[in-house]
Amino acid sequence: MIYWELFSTFFIIGMFTIGGGYAMLSLIQNQVVTNHQWIDLQGFTDIIAVSQMTPGPIGINSATYIGYTVIKNLGYSNFWCFMGSLTATFAVVLPSFLIVLWICKLYSKFKNNYTFHTLLSALKPAVVGLIGAAAILLITPENFIDWKSWLLFGLAFIVSMWGKVNPILVILFGGIAGYLLY
Amino acid sequence: MNPYIELFFSFAKIGAFTIGGGYAIIPLIKKEVVEKKGWLNEDEFLDVLAISQSAPGLISVNISIFIGYRFKGTKGSIIATLGSVLPSFIMILLIAIFFTNFKDNHTVNAIFKGIRPVVVALIAVPMINMAINSKLNIYTGFIALISIILISFLKVSPIYVLLIVAVCAVFYAKYKENKEIKK
Numbered sequence: 294m295i296y297w298e299l300f301s302t303f304f305i306i307g308m309f310t311i312g313g314g315y316a317m318l319s320l321i322q323n324q325v326v327t328n329h330q331w332i333d334l335q336g337f338t339d340i341i342a343v344s345q346m347t348p349g350p351i352g353i354n355s356a357t358y359i360g361y362t363v364i365k366n367l368g369y370s371n372f373w374c375f376m377g378s379l380t381a382t383f384a385v386v387l388p389s390f391l392i393v394l395w396i397c398k399l400y401s402k403f404k405n406n407y408t409f410h411t412l413l414s415a416l417k418p419a420v421v422g423l424i425g426a427a428a429i430l431l432i433t434p435e436n437f438i439d440w441k442s443w444l445l446f447g448l449a450f451i452v453s454m455w456g457k458v459n460p461i462l463v464i465l466f467g468g469i470a471g472y473l474l475y
Numbered sequence: 476m477n478p479y480i481e482l483f484f485s486f487a488k489i490g491a492f493t494i495g496g497g498y499a500i501i502p503l504i505k506k507e508v509v510e511k512k513g514w515l516n517e518d519e520f521l522d523v524l525a526i527s528q529s530a531p532g533l534i535s536v537n538i539s540i541f542i543g544y545r546f547k548g549t550k551g552s553i554i555a556t557l558g559s560v561l562p563s564f565i566m567i568l569l570i571a572i573f574f575t576n577f578k579d580n581h582t583v584n585a586i587f588k589g590i591r592p593v594v595v596a597l598i599a600v601p602m603i604n605m606a607i608n609s610k611l612n613i614y615t616g617f618i619a620l621i622s623i624i625l626i627s628f629l630k631v632s633p634i635y636v637l638l639i640v641a642v643c644a645v646f647y648a649k650y651k652e653n654k655e656i657k658k
Binding site: 305307308309310311312313314315317318319320323327335338339341342343344345347348349350351352353354357358361362365371374375378382385386388389390392393394396397400404407408409410411412413414415416417418419420421422423424425426427428429430431432436437438442443445446447449450453454460463464466467468469470471472474475 | 490491492493500522526527528529530531532533534535536537540541544545549552556559560562563564566567568570571572574575582584585586587588589590591592593594595596597598599600601602603605606609611615616618619620621622623625626627630632633634636637640641643644645647648649651652
């Protein structure tokens with residue numbers, strides 16, 4: 294059953310997301326693109342672009358969007374696509390919900406626990422690695438079709454790293470450049 | 476005003492007006508819940524932040540779960556979570572409906588050809604900033620590097636990478652603790 298698969302996939306993604314939305318990207322990529330092949334890498338890149346331009350957490354945005362597209366690609370009507378969105382979004386939030394409520398009740402115990410602190414300080418660099426891997430895995434011939442793509446990548450990197458330009462403006466600029474160049 | 480409605484709208488407002496998610500949201504949440512509503516004081520907010528960053532899931536959602544719980548129990552946490560999720564859910568749904576009908580349009584395709592490489596840069600930048608902010612040393616830098624290699628070149632699932640790191644960290648902590656006790 295596709296809805297059960299959507300639910301269990303996004304539940305796992307939610308459960309293993311440490312360090313917020315960007316870290317979630319590499320999990321989504323692994324589960325949704327590599328394992329289930331519900332969308333291709335190009336489609337996944339587009340979803341990230343849409344998620345970055347719209348308000349709200351990137352993880353919720355991508356769960357909602359992927360839930361919709363997966364069902365749509367199977368040829369179902371809009372109502373069933375909506376149910377797909379709902380399933381994926383609910384599933385991605387549920388593990389946080391259970392775990393945060395549990396931690397809330399036991400926070401005083403965790404607060405000064407040495408094992409807990411070691412665990413967090415070891416997971417932090419792993420999360421940096423996860424995000425780095427998400428970026429590297431998106432460098433594919435489909436996303437980088439010619440030298441113009443690399444030029445756009447370089448410019449976007451420079452303006453957002455050192456210019457601190459708003460990501461939405463960077464994406465808009467990429468879109469306009471794409472319209473003019475291709 | 477009914478406290479549940481207040482909770483819902485506070486978090487809906489935060490969800491609807493923050494773009495970029497995660498860390499961009501934190502100052503806004505602080506302004507709303509600490510300065511405007513007075514649900515928490517500064518210290519309590521730091522605790523909430525620490526938990527939300529260390530618990531699995533999205534940071535802003537975790538904050539809403541926690542604050543909702545502190546304010547009005549489990550029911551409050553459900554309402555606050557709904558508030559923070561619903562605006563993006565509705566907006567993305569509309570975009571998805573629109574976008575799936577325009578997928579094969581030539582102009583839309585050209586625009587996305589320009590956007591795709593830009594998106595990769597926009598993921599690389601927060602990763603580098605995160606690496607700088609977390610002050611990686613030889614050991615932690617090694618963990619980051621190994622994670623990148625395992626996931627992107629050896630195609631290991633990020634889930635296994637996180638599990639291996641977590642298990643090693645717990646064993647290391649237990650070993651250190653035992654050593655301290657023996658001393």
